[in-house]
Amino acid sequence: MSSVVNLLLSVIEYIGIANLLTTITICLVTFWYIRMNYGASFHYRLPPGPPVIPYPFDFLMALFPSSNRFGRMIFLSKRYGDITCLQLGRRMIIMISSPSLVKELIVKQADVTSNRSAPPFFTSVMDYKGGIIFSDGVPWQEIRRFSLSALRNFGMGRKGIETRIQEEARNLCNAFAQHSSEAFDAMHLTNAAVSNIICSITFGRRLEYDDPVFMDMIQRLRNVTSGVGINPIIRELMMRFPILLKTPLLGKPRQTFWESRHLAWVGRTSRCDVIRLPNNPNFITKEVIEHIESYHSSDIRDIIDMYLTEAERLEEEKKKAKEDKLKPYLNKDDIWMCVFDLFLAGTETTSTALLWFLLVMAAKPDVQEKVISEIDRVVGRERAPCMEDRKDMPYTDATLIEVLRYRPVAPLGVPHVTAKDVEIGDYTIPRDTEIMINIIGIHLDPRLWDEPEEFNPHRFLSEDGKTVIKPQDAFTVFGAGRRVCLGEQLARMEFYLFATTLMQRFRFRLPEGESGDFGFEHCLGTIAPKNFKILAQER
Numbered sequence: 001m002s003s004v005v006n007l008l009l010s011v012i013e014y015i016g017i018a019n020l021l022t023t024i025t026i027c028l029v030t031f032w033y034i035r036m037n038y039g040a041s042f043h044y045r046l047p048p049g050p051p052v053i054p055y056p057f058d059f060l061m062a063l064f065p066s067s068n069r070f071g072r073m074i075f076l077s078k079r080y081g082d083i084t085c086l087q088l089g090r091r092m093i094i095m096i097s098s099p100s101l102v103k104e105l106i107v108k109q110a111d112v113t114s115n116r117s118a119p120p121f122f123t124s125v126m127d128y129k130g131g132i133i134f135s136d137g138v139p140w141q142e143i144r145r146f147s148l149s150a151l152r153n154f155g156m157g158r159k160g161i162e163t164r165i166q167e168e169a170r171n172l173c174n175a176f177a178q179h180s181s182e183a184f185d186a187m188h189l190t191n192a193a194v195s196n197i198i199c200s201i202t203f204g205r206r207l208e209y210d211d212p213v214f215m216d217m218i219q220r221l222r223n224v225t226s227g228v229g230i231n232p233i234i235r236e237l238m239m240r241f242p243i244l245l246k247t248p249l250l251g252k253p254r255q256t257f258w259e260s261r262h263l264a265w266v267g268r269t270s271r272c273d274v275i276r277l278p279n280n281p282n283f284i285t286k287e288v289i290e291h292i293e294s295y296h297s298s299d300i301r302d303i304i305d306m307y308l309t310e311a312e313r314l315e316e317e318k319k320k321a322k323e324d325k326l327k328p329y330l331n332k333d334d335i336w337m338c339v340f341d342l343f344l345a346g347t348e349t350t351s352t353a354l355l356w357f358l359l360v361m362a363a364k365p366d367v368q369e370k371v372i373s374e375i376d377r378v379v380g381r382e383r384a385p386c387m388e389d390r391k392d393m394p395y396t397d398a399t400l401i402e403v404l405r406y407r408p409v410a411p412l413g414v415p416h417v418t419a420k421d422v423e424i425g426d427y428t429i430p431r432d433t434e435i436m437i438n439i440i441g442i443h444l445d446p447r448l449w450d451e452p453e454e455f456n457p458h459r460f461l462s463e464d465g466k467t468v469i470k471p472q473d474a475f476t477v478f479g480a481g482r483r484v485c486l487g488e489q490l491a492r493m494e495f496y497l498f499a500t501t502l503m504q505r506f507r508f509r510l511p512e513g514e515s516g517d518f519g520f521e522h523c524l525g526t527i528a529p530k531n532f533k534i535l536a537q538e539r
């Protein structure tokens, strides 16, 4: 024993204590670095994928042109198969690109594949905690269940909302008509019209398209979906080095989102401060405050009132239970996030689908003429199209489904996260791994669709053209499993009513010499057509 100690002492004397400590530190850091980046590959049998991009070099991914991100995902699924593992530093993403894997992993194993994780910059810029899209576990189940029933009460499946959408579609037509002499960009108008549906469900009223506060809110939402106004490289750096989230670097985006453009960086504002911030122009929070002030339990006007009733009920329950630890899943301070989620998930998506539809109509006159003649035959010109007409308009219905297949607006959905290790085939997916459904890859897979890059409504029609063939499992535009889109029914209703009302009044054309570019620009989670202008000719 003493000889071993002596040997060690003489080695230390020979190398020098400083050198020895440096060597040990380098070994430990190397070990930590390898374990962090490659540990999962040693411990788990992971699906195939490209080589790990080690931390912190993974932020170089942000340097790739963003418009290629979805193209890269399709490329990876073609190269590595239907289940692919991407390791970007500490972040592991499993991408699934076949309907059977979606069923196996997202539907059958929903218990362990239905979590989410909010991007750090999202939580930090907006102090986002709770809400519907990024909450987890029992609070999410409760808030989702409650929000769904609130939407059913004030929106989906009710005659009242159908009338509101018809009215809004008429307003949209009138706004389009003002541009009848020139080609125009329809983005703001479609976005405002769709936002107005969420406004009337949540706030109980609509806003004028040129209302500066409304325009400001639409712009702020766009900032969020396009990366919270942060340069993508800085955003990637922040995700890798969360310490940066505490620095004033976030001042600008935080300001963009929450405060008046003229207010300087005011330091870290908590969620509650934001709600109480004087002159806060963010009208979602303002609406919540106004609702709190004018709330009366006997007159429930809209979804915010329903959330308030529920928050009060839970507060009472907590008082009765006299248990300090009992944490209600919803309190008044959280309501703005649920409303914000409905705007975030329910405006950009549906209005972008409508933009794709307009582009298809303008670029494919043969399809447009068939849609127009079906509307003229079934609805005529005297009354507004209604949901009842849809069953008699198979070609139009199939065209709308084909738009959602051809350019699925949320091409990778919203990532799910595993709650524990999950087995799939020969592979094990570790806990806390993101799972992305490669919706766009599935929708453009030649194994599942004939000539998927062709726009062809007939793929959803019976041979005689009289019946719509229900899309197969390969149509996953609204995601899958327990996290499937909460607003699917409302989105379908809006898409159908806005599209048919517009086609009843207009014929769309592209400016002279243009043939329609179906390439796309991507925001944080959606794909939109590249900026285009159309001519709306009254029929």
Ligand code: HEM
Pocket: 132, 133, 134, 144, 341, 342, 345, 346, 347, 349, 350, 353, 408, 409, 410, 412, 413, 414, 415, 416, 477, 478, 479, 480, 481, 482, 483, 484, 485, 486, 487, 488, 490, 491
């Ligand atoms: C064409 C329109 C729409 C498309 C393509 C779409 C698509 C999606 C997709 C792919 C997801 C993720 C599903 C998953 O994780 O598997 C989602 C989630 C969600 N959508 Fe939609 N959506 C649309 C419209 C709407 C509307 C109008 C609303 C609300 C009124 C809405 C509210 C939500 C919410 C709240 C979630 C999160 C659900 C949760 O995490 O539990 N969506 N949507």
